[in-house]
Amino acid sequence: MSKRSEIPPHTHPLLDVLRSLSAADDRFVHFHTVPQRQARYASWPQWVHSSVVAAWQRRGARDIWSHQRDALDALHEGHDVVVATGTGSGKSLVAWTPILSDLMYAHHSGRLSDIHSRPTCLYIAPTKALAADQCAALDRIIREITADDTSFTEGSHTHPRSSSDRPARRSEDLPRFSTADGDTPREAKEWARAHADLLLTNPDFLHHVMLPQHERWRRFFASLRYIVIDELHYWRGITGSHIAMVIRRLLRIAHRLGVNPQVIMLSATVRDPHIVGQMMTGRPCCVSDQDGSPAGQHHIVLWQGHTVTDDDVDIDAYLRAVESAENPNIPASVPASVETSMRRVSASTEAAVVTAALVESGARMLTFVRSRSGAESVAAQVKDRLRARRPEYVDRVAAYRGGYLPNERRALEVSLREGTLRALSTTSALELGLDISGLDATVTAGWPGTRASLWQQIGRAGRAGHDVVSVLIASENPLDSYIVHHPEEVFSEVEASVIDPSNPWVVAPHLCAAAAEFPLCDPASDGGRDLSFFGADVLPLVDSLVRDGFLRRRSAGWVWDATRPERPTSLTDLRGAGDDVQVVDIRSGAVIGTVDNASADTQVFPDAIYVHQGRTFHVLSLDPVFAGAGVRDGDEHARVAVVEEVSTALRTRAQQHTHVEIESIDRSWTSPDGALTWHYGRVIVSTRVTDFDLLRLPGLEFIRNKELSLPTHYLPTQAVWYTLSAGTLKRIGVDEADAPGALHAAEHASIALLPLLATCDRWDLGGLSTTCHDDTGLPTVFVHDAYRGGAGHAQCGYDRLHEWLRTTVETVRACPCEDGCPRCVQSPKCGNGNEPLSKSGAIAVLSFLVDHCPPM
Numbered sequence: 001m002s003k004r005s006e007i008p009p010h011t012h013p014l015l016d017v018l019r020s021l022s023a024a025d026d027r028f029v030h031f032h033t034v035p036q037r038q039a040r041y042a043s044w045p046q047w048v049h050s051s052v053v054a055a056w057q058r059r060g061a062r063d064i065w066s067h068q069r070d071a072l073d074a075l076h077e078g079h080d081v082v083v084a085t086g087t088g089s090g091k092s093l094v095a096w097t098p099i100l101s102d103l104m105y106a107h108h109s110g111r112l113s114d115i116h117s118r119p120t121c122l123y124i125a126p127t128k129a130l131a132a133d134q135c136a137a138l139d140r141i142i143r144e145i146t147a148d149d150t151s152f153t154e155g156s157h158t159h160p161r162s163s164s165d166r167p168a169r170r171s172e173d174l175p176r177f178s179t180a181d182g183d184t185p186r187e188a189k190e191w192a193r194a195h196a197d198l199l200l201t202n203p204d205f206l207h208h209v210m211l212p213q214h215e216r217w218r219r220f221f222a223s224l225r226y227i228v229i230d231e232l233h234y235w236r237g238i239t240g241s242h243i244a245m246v247i248r249r250l251l252r253i254a255h256r257l258g259v260n261p262q263v264i265m266l267s268a269t270v271r272d273p274h275i276v277g278q279m280m281t282g283r284p285c286c287v288s289d290q291d292g293s294p295a296g297q298h299h300i301v302l303w304q305g306h307t308v309t310d311d312d313v314d315i316d317a318y319l320r321a322v323e324s325a326e327n328p329n330i331p332a333s334v335p336a337s338v339e340t341s342m343r344r345v346s347a348s349t350e351a352a353v354v355t356a357a358l359v360e361s362g363a364r365m366l367t368f369v370r371s372r373s374g375a376e377s378v379a380a381q382v383k384d385r386l387r388a389r390r391p392e393y394v395d396r397v398a399a400y401r402g403g404y405l406p407n408e409r410r411a412l413e414v415s416l417r418e419g420t421l422r423a424l425s426t427t428s429a430l431e432l433g434l435d436i437s438g439l440d441a442t443v444t445a446g447w448p449g450t451r452a453s454l455w456q457q458i459g460r461a462g463r464a465g466h467d468v469v470s471v472l473i474a475s476e477n478p479l480d481s482y483i484v485h486h487p488e489e490v491f492s493e494v495e496a497s498v499i500d501p502s503n504p505w506v507v508a509p510h511l512c513a514a515a516a517e518f519p520l521c522d523p524a525s526d527g528g529r530d531l532s533f534f535g536a537d538v539l540p541l542v543d544s545l546v547r548d549g550f551l552r553r554r555s556a557g558w559v560w561d562a563t564r565p566e567r568p569t570s571l572t573d574l575r576g577a578g579d580d581v582q583v584v585d586i587r588s589g590a591v592i593g594t595v596d597n598a599s600a601d602t603q604v605f606p607d608a609i610y611v612h613q614g615r616t617f618h619v620l621s622l623d624p625v626f627a628g629a630g631v632r633d634g635d636e637h638a639r640v641a642v643v644e645e646v647s648t649a650l651r652t653r654a655q656q657h658t659h660v661e662i663e664s665i666d667r668s669w670t671s672p673d674g675a676l677t678w679h680y681g682r683v684i685v686s687t688r689v690t691d692f693d694l695l696r697l698p699g700l701e702f703i704r705n706k707e708l709s710l711p712t713h714y715l716p717t718q719a720v721w722y723t724l725s726a727g728t729l730k731r732i733g734v735d736e737a738d739a740p741g742a743l744h745a746a747e748h749a750s751i752a753l754l755p756l757l758a759t760c761d762r763w764d765l766g767g768l769s770t771t772c773h774d775d776t777g778l779p780t781v782f783v784h785d786a787y788r789g790g791a792g793h794a795q796c797g798y799d800r801l802h803e804w805l806r807t808t809v810e811t812v813r814a815c816p817c818e819d820g821c822p823r824c825v826q827s828p829k830c831g832n833g834n835e836p837l838s839k840s841g842a843i844a845v846l847s848f849l850v851d852h853c854p855p856m
Contacts, residue, residue, distance in 0.1 A: 032300045032301075032487060032491060036294075052097060066290065066292030081263075081265070081285060081287070082274065086459060089268075098225075099198060100145065121224075123230065126230070131181060174197065176198070182204075204574055211517055227251075232267035235497070238786075239574060240280075241500050263281050263285070270494075280501075297467045298458070300469075304350075305346065308344075352381035360393070365423050367424070368427070369426070372603065376401070376613075379397055398415075403593040403596075404612075436460065439468070442457055450828070452495055483822060489822060522558075581639045587645070601622070605652075616647065623640060625639060649696055653700075660683050660684070660685050661774075674725055687712070693705050721782040723773075724780075750783055750797075757800050758796040801853045809850055812839065820838075825837050
């Protein structure tokens with residue numbers, strides 16, 4: 001455990017607030033300061049158009065920072081570039097300057113080719129909110145450019161929000177830009193196809209719409225000069241591997257159209273940027289990671305909830321104790337004190353306390369929580385506290401989360417940016433690089449799962465360069481407690497963003513999609529150039545897709561079998577989340593918000609209390625929407641939640657049950673002594689919300705539990721698992737009481753170490769451990785792929801069992817902790833709060849497994 005550090009006095013006004021809060025208790029755990037960074041400036045490159053330089057200078061960039069110059073120089077030399085510098089370091093300048101400069105040169109050129117084939121740029125963001133934010137920033141800089149250049153018609157750069165606000169245009173008007181995603185009106189998307197020079201979108205729209213319909217977007221793709229991939233670190237694991245395949249399909253289409261766009265990748269928290277950049281594109285890249293931007297001191301405080309009594313104190317016992325303490329004549333048998341258990345308040349409650357105190361002191365800030373309901377709850381608690389002390393601030397606090405309508409999100413973003421709002425309680429929806437400058441503080445309620453996520457969150461403060469404060473509050477999870485008491489876990493290097501675009505489970509569906517876009521060329525005809533976009537030696541995978549009936553061989557190569565009922569892009573769910581569930585107010589019929597499909601059963605089940613921007617709604621039903629009711633063709637899973645607004649202090653919390661059913665065993669091996677059997681095969685992971693607790697604010701007092709009758713959701717996937725024969729656990733020293741914790745801890749450690757061999761992320765895996773499984777009747781531990789149909793990770797584990805288990809037990813045994821920690825058996829994604837866990841039991845189990853692996 002790290003030695004406790006003190007907050008130095010008079011370092012920062014907000015630190016004084018925190019010191020005052022923790023003066024009488026042990027809430028404060030550790031203090032750390034990231035030192036300030038001095039600016040390193042460079043001159044503007046000579047090749048950048050003077051109007052673009054002048055526009056940036058009017059926006060404050062008189063000179064540029066050294067890392068910006070390095071990146072711009074590399075781009076000018078024709079390289080792909082990864083800009084891996086901190087939040088607020090001007091990465092957007094690198095993204096937009098090349099295309100804006102090229103457009104200005106084309107605008108002033110007298111050549112017909114420049115007039116009719118203007119260069120284009122595709123910007124790809126992980127979220128619609130980030131794309132919209134960049135669109136607003138782009139609008140501001142283009143206004144500066146057109147203000148400086150009298151050859152532009154006023155308003156000529158404006159991207160249309162709808163057909164009614166589209167300005168009159170002339171063919172020479174430049175630059176022209178637009179968003180293109182699910183929130184963009186149809187008329188605006190049609191305009192973008194015909195006219196946009198800069199297009200801002202997300203991978204989903206690119207995969208499902210633009211690439212399959214590339215002929216309709218031919219004008220844009222045939223002039224594509226730059227591709228900007230923002231928040232590169234966001235794409236990791238299987239999802240990141242899918243995005244890499246989407247980018248390679250995009251590059252392939254561009255190549256077929258005779259262009260070779262450069263790729264600009266941006267991230268504040270990516271590790272090994274040169275490796276991640278090359279994995280994303282399949283091409284070498286340059287890296288600009290020596291941050292030349294200035295930064296003030298960043299004070300980071302590790303914190304835990306204050307303690308309260310766990311139970312109500314019996315008033316009679318309390319009065320007897322007081323009397324005994326004050327009256328010496330009362331017999332000693334009458335106790336002078338009352339014993340009661342203590343507990344720490346939840347991270348969300350503590351976050352509300354800290355947020356309210358900081359807002360009272362004038363801070364502008366963000367408070368990050370783990371769930372959508374948590375964002376609403378914390379915002380409500382902060383308002384309640386301010387109502388008694390600073391009522392003028394009550395309406396300047398709000399919640400922000402996924403599920404809000406686009407116009408609601410934009411309004412909140414603008415209000416925070418302009419200072420109308422002092423604080424937002426938010427999910428990770430604001431973790432990404434929205435342009436919100438001038439914030440004084442952040443609070444993070446609960447460990448966000450990775451150091452990369454934490455640094456993204458705390459990096460939201462201080463973007464203007466002044467000294468700022470961030471607070472990480474431990475949740476009730478033992479993992480959180482360990483982390484705040486071991487600050488070296490917080491301040492070590494961020495996790496690697498693992499991408500494996502060679503995974504055949506990833507490549508196969510994208511080969512199908514690519515074959516539908518253009519026939520896949522036979523290597524004999526083009527030397528393998530076409531298939532090389534998808535990695536080395538994919539020809540056997542193409543042959544397998546032909547055998548399975550997905551592709552057909554033709555003289556031009558391989559094409560998608562158009563007689564199949566599904567679309568080729570439907571073979572891949574990029575993010576694995578499915579469509580959102582719409583939340584509809586029964587009185588008005590209006591859609592008030594959305595919930596992602598994976599969370600709907602736990603958020604908007606019948607009789608749930610749904611909170612939206614501080615308003616409470618009672619969920620009346622959660623039902624499928626049938627064909628003919630506005631559902632897209634082939635979308636049989638669309639659902640809608642119908643709600644009515646109510647005024648209540650009640651809240652609901654759902655309970656979910658997970659089960660793994662063995663569907664088939666493809667391979668197995670039993671140890672010679674019969675004590676252990678290894679299996680690899682297909683399983684079905686089922687999840688169902690079974691019941692919910694009804695709770696009452698403010699303390700979330702339990703009222704009653706109610707059963708639910710909701711459908712079970714099934715994930716067919718692949719798994720590796722082992723069974724232990726009866727009595728084996730006892731023979732290796734694990735008694736009956738420790739068995740659940742031993743198996744659970746062994747499962748966690750195995751999942752944590754498999755990515756070293758399978759080139760994946762622990763979030764790409766799932767697991768289940770039980771002392772008696774329904775299908776085996778024995779102690780069983782599963783590790784499964786977390787994606788429909790599997791992803792090859794479990795198979796890799798089975799193929800390399802001895803190496804996998806030996807690495808796992810060595811890691812757990814070498815960890816210096818006594819009872820388990822995040823470096824050995826605790827997991828940031830455990831659905832049971834990391835309980836029960838037995839490190840010693842896990843070592844016994846894992847050691848036994850190493851000695852009972854198939855021969856290598």
